[in-house]
Amino acid sequence: MAKKHKKTSNNPCFFKRKREGRFHLPEATLCAQELEKYLQNALPALPLQLVGELRQGYETIQSLAFLVPLAYKKSTIEALENAPFLQADAPQASLFAWVGKFAHAGITVEVRFTEEARMGSEAFMLSASPKHLGIPIKQKTLLQIAVTENFATEEALYESIGWQYVPAEMREGGFEIDLARQKNLPTLLTVQDIKGILHAHSTYSDGKHTLEQMAQACIAQGFGYLGITDHSKSAAYAGGLSEGRVLQQIAEIDKLNAQLAPFRIFKGIESDILADGSLDYDESILQKFDFVIASIHGGFKMTPEKATERLIKAIENPYTTILGHPTGRLLLRREGYPVQMEKVIDACAQNNVVIEINANSWRLDLDWRWVRLALNKGVMLSVNPDSHSRDSLSDIQWGVLTGRKGGLTASQTLNALTTEEIASYFLKKATK
Ligand SMILES: [Zn+2]
Numbered sequence: 001m002a003k004k005h006k007k008t009s010n011n012p013c014f015f016k017r018k019r020e021g022r023f024h025l026p027e028a029t030l031c032a033q034e035l036e037k038y039l040q041n042a043l044p045a046l047p048l049q050l051v052g053e054l055r056q057g058y059e060t061i062q063s064l065a066f067l068v069p070l071a072y073k074k075s076t077i078e079a080l081e082n083a084p085f086l087q088a089d090a091p092q093a094s095l096f097a098w099v100g101k102f103a104h105a106g107i108t109v110e111v112r113f114t115e116e117a118r119m120g121s122e123a124f125m126l127s128a129s130p131k132h133l134g135i136p137i138k139q140k141t142l143l144q145i146a147v148t149e150n151f152a153t154e155e156a157l158y159e160s161i162g163w164q165y166v167p168a169e170m171r172e173g174g175f176e177i178d179l180a181r182q183k184n185l186p187t188l189l190t191v192q193d194i195k196g197i198l199h200a201h202s203t204y205s206d207g208k209h210t211l212e213q214m215a216q217a218c219i220a221q222g223f224g225y226l227g228i229t230d231h232s233k234s235a236a237y238a239g240g241l242s243e244g245r246v247l248q249q250i251a252e253i254d255k256l257n258a259q260l261a262p263f264r265i266f267k268g269i270e271s272d273i274l275a276d277g278s279l280d281y282d283e284s285i286l287q288k289f290d291f292v293i294a295s296i297h298g299g300f301k302m303t304p305e306k307a308t309e310r311l312i313k314a315i316e317n318p319y320t321t322i323l324g325h326p327t328g329r330l331l332l333r334r335e336g337y338p339v340q341m342e343k344v345i346d347a348c349a350q351n352n353v354v355i356e357i358n359a360n361s362w363r364l365d366l367d368w369r370w371v372r373l374a375l376n377k378g379v380m381l382s383v384n385p386d387s388h389s390r391d392s393l394s395d396i397q398w399g400v401l402t403g404r405k406g407g408l409t410a411s412q413t414l415n416a417l418t419t420e421e422i423a424s425y426f427l428k429k430a431t432k
C-alpha cells in the first residue's frame with residue numbers, strides 16, 4: 001500500500017493537479033519559450049515582453065503573462081487563435097487581454113495589450129510584488145505612479161523617481177528599496193559566472209552516468225571542475241558508498257585528473273546527517289575528501305528544535321564544507337522538516353560553512369527568502385545542480401534565479417571561484 005502511494009506521489013502530473021495548478025520552473029519556462037518561438041515565426045516584428053511570475057523568478061509558477069503593444073492586437077490574437085498548442089478561454093478575455101491555456105501542460109497564459117507609450121508602466125505593474133508596488137514616493141505609491149503616468153520603459157519609470165533600475169527578480173519591497181534609492185544595487189549573479197559544478201552523483205551511487213561521463217559533460221559545457229558527491233554509506237536506498245567504494249572512487253578520480261587536466265575533479269561526498277547530527281564516516285575516511293556536503297535524507301519527523309540541533313551539530317563538524325538542501329523540501333510535493341533558519345544561518349557563519357542553493361527545480365532550497373539574511377551574515381552560497389545525470393547540469397539556471405531574487409553576486413558564490421581559487425579554498429578549510 002505504501003509503495004503504491006509513493007508511486008502516485010512521484011508522478012509530477014498528480015501534483016500539478018493537486019497543488020492548485022502551480023508549475024515547476026522548467027515546465028513554465030518551456031511553455032513560455034514555445035509561445036515566444038511561435039509568435040516570432042508568425043509575427044517577426046512583434047515586440048513581445050515576458051512579464052509576471054516567471055520573469056520575477058518565483059520558485060513555482062501559476063500562470064504566464066506577456067505584454068504586446070496595442071497596435072499588434074489584431075494580428076497577435078489571430079496568431080494565438082491559430083496556435084495548435086493553445087486553447088482560448090474566451091470568458092476570461094477582455095478588451096485588453098487574450099487569455100488561454102497550453103493544451104498539453106494546462107498552464108494559463110495571458111497576453112495583455114497596451115499603448116506603446118505605456119509599455120514600461122504596464123510591464124512594471126505586472127512584474128513587481130504588491131509590497132514593491134506599495135512603496136510610497138512623495139504623495140503616491142509606485143503603483144499609482146505607474147497607473148497615472150506613461151513610461152515607455154521601466155528604466156524611465158525608475159529614473160523619474162531618482163532610483164537605480166531594479167531587476168524584476170528583486171522587486172519584493174525589501175532590501176532592494178534602500179539600495180535602489182542609494183543607487184547601490186548589487187550586480188547580480190549570472191549563469192555565466194558559474195565556473196564549476198559542485199554536488200553531482202555518478203553511477204557509484206544513484207546517478208545515471210559514470211564519473212567520466214559526468215566529467216566530460218562538464219568539460220563540454222565549459223566548466224572548469226566537477227565536485228563529485230555520491231551518497232554516503234547510510235543512504236543504502238541510493239547506493240551509498242561503503243568505505244571500500246570511496247577508496248575505489250578516489251583512485252579513479254586521481255587517474256581521471258591526470259588525463260583530463262587542467263579540468264579537475266574534486267573528491268566529495270554527500271554525507272547523510274545521521275539522527276544525532278554526526279556525519280556518515282569516521283575521520284580516517286572524511287579526511288580523504290576535498291570537500292563534504294552534509295545533507296539530511298531521512299528522519300524528517302522532528303520538532304523544529306530537534307531539526308535545528310541536528311543541522312547545527314553537522315555544521316559544527318570541521319569536515320563539513322557545504323550544508324546541502326537545508327530544509328529537504330520538494331516543491332509542490334512535500335514540506336521540508338521545520339528549521340529555525342536564523343540559527344542555522346548563524347551557525348554556518350560561525351563555522352565558515354557554505355549554504356547550498358540546491359538548483360534542482362523541485363527543491364530551490366535554500367529558499368530565496370533566506371538568501372539575503374545569509375549574505376548579510378557573511379555566509380557564502382553555492383549554486384548546486386544536484387545532478388543525477390549529465391542532462392541536468394543546466395539546472396543551475398534555476399538556482400541562479402533563486403540567488404538573484406535574494407541579491408546574490410558572483411563574489412558571494414562558492415562555485416563562481418576558478419579551479420585554482422576553489423582548490424585553495426578547500427585546502428584552507430581542511431587545514432583550519
Ligand atoms: Zn541530497
Ligand SMILES: [Zn+2]
Nearest residue numbers: 199201270386
Ligand atoms: Zn545529492
